[in-house]
Amino acid sequence: MIRTHYSTQITPEMDGSSVTICGWAHEIRDLGGITFLIVRDREGLAQVTLFKKTIDKNVLDIVRGLSRESVVAVTGQVKKEAKAPNGYELVPMSVTVLGKAESPLPMDTTGKVDADLDTRLDVRFMDMRRPGTKAIFRIRHLVLKSVREFLDREGFIEIITPKIVATATEGGTALFPMTYFEREAFLNQSPQLFKQLMMSGGFDRVFEIGPIFRAEEHDTRKHLNEAISIDTEASFLDHEDVMVILENLIVYVYSNVAERGTEYLKTLGMELKIPDLPFKRITYDEAVDIVRDSGEQIEWGDDLTTESEHTIGKTIGEHYFIVDWPTKIKPFYALPYENKPEICRAFDLMHPRMELSSGAQRVHSYELLRSRIEEQGLYADGFDFYLKAFRYGMPPHSGWGLGLERLIMTMLGIENIREVVLFPRDRRRLSP
Numbered sequence: 001m002i003r004t005h006y007s008t009q010i011t012p013e014m015d016g017s018s019v020t021i022c023g024w025a026h027e028i029r030d031l032g033g034i035t036f037l038i039v040r041d042r043e044g045l046a047q048v049t050l051f052k053k054t055i056d057k058n059v060l061d062i063v064r065g066l067s068r069e070s071v072v073a074v075t076g077q078v079k080k081e082a083k084a085p086n087g088y089e090l091v092p093m094s095v096t097v098l099g100k101a102e103s104p105l106p107m108d109t110t111g112k113v114d115a116d117l118d119t120r121l122d123v124r125f126m127d128m129r130r131p132g133t134k135a136i137f138r139i140r141h142l143v144l145k146s147v148r149e150f151l152d153r154e155g156f157i158e159i160i161t162p163k164i165v166a167t168a169t170e171g172g173t174a175l176f177p178m179t180y181f182e183r184e185a186f187l188n189q190s191p192q193l194f195k196q197l198m199m200s201g202g203f204d205r206v207f208e209i210g211p212i213f214r215a216e217e218h219d220t221r222k223h224l225n226e227a228i229s230i231d232t233e234a235s236f237l238d239h240e241d242v243m244v245i246l247e248n249l250i251v252y253v254y255s256n257v258a259e260r261g262t263e264y265l266k267t268l269g270m271e272l273k274i275p276d277l278p279f280k281r282i283t284y285d286e287a288v289d290i291v292r293d294s295g296e297q298i299e300w301g302d303d304l305t306t307e308s309e310h311t312i313g314k315t316i317g318e319h320y321f322i323v324d325w326p327t328k329i330k331p332f333y334a335l336p337y338e339n340k341p342e343i344c345r346a347f348d349l350m351h352p353r354m355e356l357s358s359g360a361q362r363v364h365s366y367e368l369l370r371s372r373i374e375e376q377g378l379y380a381d382g383f384d385f386y387l388k389a390f391r392y393g394m395p396p397h398s399g400w401g402l403g404l405e406r407l408i409m410t411m412l413g414i415e416n417i418r419e420v421v422l423f424p425r426d427r428r429r430l431s432p
């Protein structure tokens with residue numbers, strides 16, 4: 001191991017001790033009598049100071065000859081210096097170039113020169129070196145960790161289901177076809193059917209964090225063709241029970257990011273407001289009334305447009321649920337109310353800006369499920385592997401799918417979903 005410390009692990013109190021840091025040559029300032037090399041590592045910046053009078057000439061030549069963004073290892077003595085980042089500087093004994101960077105650079109990494117998102121995504125490896133981009137992905141890590149922690153504590157077992165599948169699950173969104181030897185297969189739109197099979201398998205509570213593939217043509221700031229969905233499924237719970245789990249999860253994630261991600265939030269120049277519990281619940285009918293009151297046209301049974309979502313979001317102003325949806329616009333697996341089958345036990349979790357999650361109590365009667373599949377114009381025999389599980393003891397169950405990227409973008413007030421994905425897949429982008 002070359003590195004002894006990250007830049008942020010060194011303190012002024014370590015004055016006199018010898019350390020080795022590794023990172024990128026962020027900036028080189030040669031003032032004649034004194035030369036500064038700012039080294040950037042994953043955690044922050046360190047100042048390396050070379051006094052011409054006392055420094056070994058070889059070391060000085062290496063630093064003067066360095067190109068920006070080259071990778072270096074610096075071994076030096078810690079010196080207390082109030083004006084330097086983190087209150088110390090390093091007086092180097094040796095500087096080794098481990099990876100030379102060519103000039104000119106494909107983009108600026110200091111954050112001083114603005115680059116548009118497309119340019120940044122084309123050279124994402126460079127973009128990741130910028131503090132703002134790094135902060136987003138450090139927060140993404142915290143979010144994922146918090147989700148796992150929370151669901152584990154609530155008794156959910158993590159599963160991973162196939163992404164190459166034979167059938168659609170989410171009517172309405174298109175599938176990506178692929179060749180699977182001599183057959184046609186698809187990239188999975190959702191782990192929906194598999195997570196339900198786990199309920200028949202007696203796992204009671206499962207979750208998956210994995211990719212979902214949607215062949216949606218539209219090119220918007222909130223859609224990806226490959227997104228990450230946090231999916232849960234739980235037996236012996238109804239839709240209201242799993243809504244409580246969902247809202248608690250959201251608040252847990254926000255609180256954790258606020259607590260453990262302070263420095264990343266600071267880098268992004270923001271303070272996180274933790275939503276209040278419980279989230280407001282409005283029915284689909286109430287949502288329609290709000291939309292109509294604002295002067296927009298909407299028929300009962302229509303899905304909400306982006307414009308309608310914004311109108312309702314402005315009226316409510318915080319996270320909220322829309323419940324009791326028309327059965328015909330929800331997937332076949334959503335359970336209709338027994339006494340009012342035109343509406344079902346489905347819900348959407350909304351942020352004022354967009355939908356974050358949808359879920360439902362599921363149909364668990366084999367006969368009803370089969371007829372619901374047929375009513376939606378789907379070929380029930382194609383779902384044989386799924387339907388079978390409902391014939392041999394399926395408990396009542398409920399669940400939801402939460403879009404990871406939407407959760408993060410709304411939490412951080414980020415406009416474009418691509419900002420929170422390392423290598424986004426959209427209508428135009430397939431590389432890198």
Ligand code: AMO
Nearest residue numbers: 190192214223224227356357358359399400401403
């Ligand atoms: P749904 O299709 O509503 O539900 O997806 C769940 C959540 O996943 C996110 N999401 C997307 N994010 C970015 N780009 C996309 N193209 C995209 N599509 C979906 C959204 C959405 O709310 N099987 C059900 C879930 C369930 O009932 O358990 C489902 O897939 O945040």
